[in-house]
Amino acid sequence: MADTLQRILDGKVVAIVRGISSKDMIQTVEALNDGGITCVEVTFSLKSEEKCLDTLKSIRMIKEHFGDSVAVGAGTVLTPENVSRAKEAGAEYIISPNVDEAVIKATKSLGMISIPGAVTPSEVIAAYNWGADIVKLFPAASLGLPYVKALMGPIDGIPLTAVGGVDASNYRDFLDIGCVGVGVGGNLVNKKLIEAGDFEAIKKLALEYGLK
Template sequence: MLTNKLGFSWEQYYRAPIVGIVRSLPQDIIFDIVAAYRDAGLTTIEITMNTEGAADIIKKLRSRFPELNVGAGTVCTLSDLEVAIQAGAQFIVTPILNEEVVKIAVTQHIPIFPGCYTPTEIYKAWSLGASAVKVFPATQLGVQYIKDVLAPLNQIKLLPTGGVSKENIRSFFEAGAIGVGMGSSLLNKTLVNNKDYEGLKNYFISIKEEIFEFLP
C-alpha cells in the first residue's frame, strides 16, 4: 500500500475517488456525517480551513477514523499549510495556485491538489509536483473542458470540483478525471438538517454506485 509519512493511502482513495468537502458545520454533526461517509464505503474527506475549529476537527477525525484519508481544504497561505500539517492533515487542497504552498507540500511528501482554472495554471501546478490538479470552479467549465484539457495534457491527473453532482458525476470520469471533489451536492442538505444519517449513508452509496465501473 502506497502511503505518505502522514498515512495517505492512494489505494484507499482509488476505491472511492470522491473527495467529500465539509465546510462550516458544527463538530458534532461533522462526526456523524463522517461516520455515515465511512459506512457508505467512501474513503477521502476534506475539512476546509475556514471551518471553525478546523485543526481540532482534523485531529479528532484522524483519531476516530484511522481508516479514512483526512485532509485540509481551502489552504491558501503558508500559515494555513503549517496549521493543517500540525493538525495531521494527510493531504492538502487549495482553491488557488500558491506555488510556495505546493512546493512545501511536495517537499514534505504530502499529496496536494491545487486549484487551477486555465491550462497554463494546470500545467504549472503539475510541473511543481502536484499529485493531482483540482479544476476549480468546474461549474461553468463542465465536462467538455476536462476532455479538451486532457487532449494535449493527458499525463495530468485532474480532479474537477464545483458543479459535480449525482446526475453528472459519471460523465466526469468518462471524460478522464481521476476523481472529483463534492461539497453541497454530496452533503444532502435536507438529510443533514434532519440528522437522517442512515438516509445520508444510502445517498452516499447511491453516488458511489454511479461510478462503480471506474472503481478497481
C-alpha cells in the same frame, strides 16, 4: 505519501465538508464511510480564527476516530502556515481553490499530497511543475465536459479531478472522460440534513455514488 495518493485515486470521490461543526463531524464522516466514501476534505473558513481552529479540531477528531479507514485532508488552504497547521492536526493531503507555488511546495516538503485548483492549461501545468500530485479543475460543471475533455488532450499525463457542481447524476461523466476523481460538496454533505441529525439520509446520498 504514496499510499495516501493511492487511497485518493481508489476512492474516486472526495466528500467536501464545509461549514459543519466539529460536534457533528464524527457522525457525518461515519455516515459517509458507511455509504462507501472514504476520502474527506474538511475546509478552512476565512471568516474567523475560531472557525479555522474548529476545522483543525475536526481533522484531528477524524484522524483519531477513523485512523486509516478514512483519508482526511484539509481544504481551502491558502497559506503555508495553514499547510503546517493542517499537517499537525493529522491531514494527509492539502486542497486549494487556486495555484500557489508556496502552498504547493510547503505541502510537498511536509510529505503530504498536493491538490491545487486550476482553470487554464497554464495553471494546470504550472501546478504540476511545482509538485502537485493531482490538479483540481474548478469549477468543473461550469467549465463543462467539452472543456475538460479538450484540456486533457495536450496534458493527458497530468492527473485531474473535477470539483464544483458535481453530484451523483454527473460524476461518472467526468470519470469517463479521464478524470481520476471528483470532489462533491453540498450535494453530498448536506448541511440542513446534518443540522437536523439525519445522518441516515447522508449515508443514502453517499450510496448513490455506487462505491459500496
